[in-house]
Amino acid sequence: MGVRAKGWRSPRRITLFLGRLFLQGCRAVWRWLRSIRWRSWGFVAPALILIAFFLVYPTVMTVARSFFGRGTTLFGPTVEFVGLKNWTYVFTNPVMLTALRNNALWAVLFTACTVGFGLVLAVMLDRVRYERLVKSIIFIPAAISMVGASVVWKFVYAYKPADLNQIGVLNAIVVAFGGEPVGWLIQRPWINNLCLIVVGIWMWTGFCMVILSAAYKNIPKPLLEAARIDGATEWRVFRNIILPLLAPTAAVVATTMVVQVLKIFDIIFVMTNGNYSTEVIANRMYKEMFNFFNYGRASALAVVLLILIVPFMILNIRRFAAQEGGR
């Protein structure tokens, strides 16, 4: 033994010290493990693990991937860093500009019409005896798939040359009034986009109506009666009492609709696949993924959707926090 042990630096002491440190550490970890409420975590763990893997992890990675180039792997030697190239594509390419414009068009028209019609129907149907029947009719499309609805409306828009019998309802009406048949899904850029948006409105108005109707029925009826007895016209009752009372619900419904419509995909994928200037962000993203094998651009497009939706996400969280605070 050539090593001279001296003072605190002797190997024996160091070993002892490290050993004690290790034991202490173990004990601390053990205490911490015991302090965790395993039974509480046990209930939420399966859900949290799935959400972490399928929603949180991919979100982070997709943001990162949007700065890399072509290819169908997440990262790897064949995927090169391209900086902001995907992003300049998203905001300068003509097809992409069309898609962004269409998403804006969808967001405005679809939201205004679904919420507007839903509100009008909720108030009107309260005054007739066949309320339940019509409500069911308006609400049915909410139960079927967008693919089914797309087929339904593709048939409504069906086009035959002028010398043949029309088989689509819309062109039959046009021809009956002496017009020329119209290629509804081909007439760019306004008619075909409008026709697609109509399908969306047809599907979602029932949803808005059901929620707004529930809110309307919560308004105390004596309030409206009092106004009427005081001589208020129906319009003023609607404008000055019903509308303000329904506004918070309408706002919630409207945000739901905007979130829905920003992600709109099925209707366009089935009816036009984005041809004839009907492209939207989600359909373009699908094409970049599976037709052009460009995960970089597809990621950037997904992030665009996320950025558009984040304000509504924050809104939801704040509304929830307010609810909890009031509980």
Next chain:
Amino acid sequence: MNPRKLIAKTPLHLTILVFAAIWIIPTLGLLITSFRDPANIAGSGWWTVFPKLFSGGQFSLENYIGVLRGEGLARSFLNSLFISVPATAISTFIASFAAFGFAWMRFNGRKILFMLLVGLMVIPLQMTFIPILPIYSKLKLAGTFPGIWLAHTAYGLPLTTYLVHNFMAGIPKDLFDSASIDGASPLMTFWRIVIPISVPALASVFIFQFLWIWNDLLVALVYLSARPNVAPLTVSIANLVTNRGQDWELLTAAAFVSMALPLVVFFSLQRYFVRGILAGSVKG
């Protein structure tokens, strides 16, 4: 009702009638067309069936037999069932545990995690496909039923947990106190007391989620790729539209096959469905 009131109400009735017509005519046209002969469909509008409605010979089930056998939609129908029933069951099951945990158990970070959950309800699924796909192909989950069950379960969890949580949070606290005095563990309380009470809420969440998955196109396209042997109805019909876009006898029958089950669910369980929608009105 006096005549003046009747006249005053005419515009109201007319407006409602127009709405009802716009909402019913497209579906009616689809339904009638699906029973007509292909030659008749291409030659005349479906509304021409009305003058000779009861003369017979206009309608047959040929188109349905054609799509179910010839186009393999019978298989797709079963695939749709086999995708949506287990996925809905798993997600409702996991969500009810998580909802109970968030509503009645105490642990660090509970509030933050639940807010994250509320935020994730509206996340675009497009954000998730690209990183998951390579993992799926490595684990051989792409194009398989378990793969899509997992994906649908996870995607549905934020909303289903939120909805069930809202219900469970409203259960009176006394119930738990008396249970814990009797010495029941949280798991027992959950299983014996909370789940039975929550059956109506779980039913509406189940129906809501079932219809969502049944009607989904995007997730199935992404995770089942284009394999016809596992494709659900939505994917098969989207393919039909692309490949046989003018064969209305096929498209109308196929669309109605996909709508049949949701319509049955809707009409028989409308109460639960509407309740689900009212509870989940913040969902995107």
